[in-house]
Amino acid sequence: MSSSPFIIVAIDGGAASGKSSTSRAISERFNLLHVDTGSFYRAVTAELLARGVATGDQTAVKSAVALLTLSTRVIGRSAFMEIGGQVVPEARIRSAEVTAAVSHFAAIPELRAALLAYQRGQVDVARKNNFRGLVMEGRDIGSVIFPDADFRFFLHADPEERARRRAQQGQPDQIAERDRLDSQRKTAPLVLPSGATGIDSTYLTLEQVVEKISATLAARMNRHHDQLDMEPLYGVCHYILRQFYETFFRGEAIGLENIPSDGGFMIASNHASHLDPPVVGSLFSRQVCFFARKTLWKPGFATWWLNSVGTIPVDRDGGTDVTAIKRVLGALKKEKVIILFPEGTRSPDGKLQAAKPGVGLLACRTGVPVVPARIFGSFKAFGKDGKLRLGTPITVVFGQPLQPSEYDDPSVGKERYLLASQRIMAAISKLELPAPVIV
Numbered sequence: 070m071s072s073s074p075f076i077i078v079a080i081d082g083g084a085a086s087g088k089s090s091t092s093r094a095i096s097e098r099f100n101l102l103h104v105d106t107g108s109f110y111r112a113v114t115a116e117l118l119a120r121g122v123a124t125g126d127q128t129a130v131k132s133a134v135a136l137l138t139l140s141t142r143v144i145g146r147s148a149f150m151e152i153g154g155q156v157v158p159e160a161r162i163r164s165a166e167v168t169a170a171v172s173h174f175a176a177i178p179e180l181r182a183a184l185l186a187y188q189r190g191q192v193d194v195a196r197k198n199n200f201r202g203l204v205m206e207g208r209d210i211g212s213v214i215f216p217d218a219d220f221r222f223f224l225h226a227d228p229e230e231r232a233r234r235r236a237q238q239g240q241p242d243q244i245a246e247r248d249r250l251d252s253q254r255k256t257a258p259l260v261l262p263s264g265a266t267g268i269d270s271t272y273l274t275l276e277q278v279v280e281k282i283s284a285t286l287a288a289r290m291n292r293h294h295d296q297l298d299m300e301p302l303y304g305v306c307h308y309i310l311r312q313f314y315e316t317f318f319r320g321e322a323i324g325l326e327n328i329p330s331d332g333g334f335m336i337a338s339n340h341a342s343h344l345d346p347p348v349v350g351s352l353f354s355r356q357v358c359f360f361a362r363k364t365l366w367k368p369g370f371a372t373w374w375l376n377s378v379g380t381i382p383v384d385r386d387g388g389t390d391v392t393a394i395k396r397v398l399g400a401l402k403k404e405k406v407i408i409l410f411p412e413g414t415r416s417p418d419g420k421l422q423a424a425k426p427g428v429g430l431l432a433c434r435t436g437v438p439v440v441p442a443r444i445f446g447s448f449k450a451f452g453k454d455g456k457l458r459l460g461t462p463i464t465v466v467f468g469q470p471l472q473p474s475e476y477d478d479p480s481v482g483k484e485r486y487l488l489a490s491q492r493i494m495a496a497i498s499k500l501e502l503p504a505p506v507i508v
């Protein structure tokens with residue numbers, strides 16, 4: 070089993086420093102739960118204002134806060150605070166009234182203390198929802214909430230640039246005043262914590278900031294990917310196949326940073342060649358589970374081999390095979406990676422085919438993240454015509470994992486599994502080869 074830890078990324082910075090857009094992009098790229106703690110302070114502020122609590126009355130704030138029932142709703146990749154079971158509407162928490170009051174409430178130690186456990190509790194929310202970790206933005210994440218976070222960043226930008234960004238968003242904001250209050254308060258002030266990486270974004274685009282942070286994260290994660298985690302026989306075959314893929318088909322993979330480094334998940338790939346399963350499998354440093362048609366279990370070497378590398382036998386129309394479903398559930402419980410081909414069979418012409426419901430059923434029943442993968446070149450290298458063309462480049466592009474909320478819609482009834490498969494297939498079809506770099 071993989072021993073990679075849950076990842077916590079802290080991104081602090083002043084108002085309009087670019088935290089939110091950056092955090093959102095990082096959450097997408099690395100399958101992390103996005104937690105905007107500023108929105109938590111805003112939601113509580115909106116609630117206190119609605120209850121007529123004044124910022125100056127610390128006793129009233131303390132008792133009002135103690136009465137709040139806080140929970141979290143995950144929508145897409147973001148965590149939203151619920152107060153009394155209701156998410157406070159965005160329009161309300163971004164209103165001028167809340168923006169003007171939030172820093173005053175946020176300076177009250179009792180309010181901060183009440184939110185501390187709630188913010189740390191987002192780790193459980195992220196784990197329950199199968200995220201690989203979380204990216205939390207705020208003012209004191211790297212200093213107080215998660216001083217031991219795996220990655221801590223601090224964004225800053227010149228005040229004029231930040232004022233320009235806010236104006237562009239059309240939101241009235243007293244950036245300088247909020248920063249003054251946030252930096253000067255006694256409890257958990259806005260500071261660049263020692264050991265955190267400071268990034269000045271004044272002259273950087275959002276993409277450049279995201280690239281900087283991604284490069285740091287990916288470097289660490291790829292180090293983890295380098296540690297092999299597999300049984301000996303599988304390991305030997307894996308090594309041979311990897312050399313084979315690199316030598317004869319260039320062995321190129323794009324988007325490896327999208328692959329969760331731990332927990333169970335599925336890879337859903339297009340299928341155009343017998344080369345696809347070993348090619349995709351050779352890119353993983355973890356042992357992956359494959360499916361194969363039951364009819365391949367012929368007495369002798371084939372059966373020994375398929376069982377030895379943990380292949381799951383499945384009926385041709387895998388979706389209704391109860392034993393196969395049970396084995397998938399068992400494998401995912403053991404945090405294995407499963408490779409599936411939503412089209413069911415190899416493409417006759419190299420083009421993408423329609424998805425069958427089987428993969429959707431397995432995904433919906435297991436509720437795991439699904440990483441879309443698109444293989445380019447395998448049809449040309451060894452397609453249905455059966456001719457092996459060594460030297461043909463084969464490239465695998467991995468996309469960002471789809472969460473159950475993105476592929477599963479239980480309300481559609483009978484069509485649920487087919488729809489899930491189609492959504493997964495749509496994510497595969499969106500993956501492209503990067504444009505060639507001209508030098």
Ligand code: DC
Nearest residue numbers: 106107110171172175207208209247
């Ligand atoms: O990120 P934001 O501008 O939406 O945050 C609103 C206010 O919440 C900010 O002015 C200060 C406060 N806040 C805080 O004190 N600590 C955090 N971790 C996040 C926000």
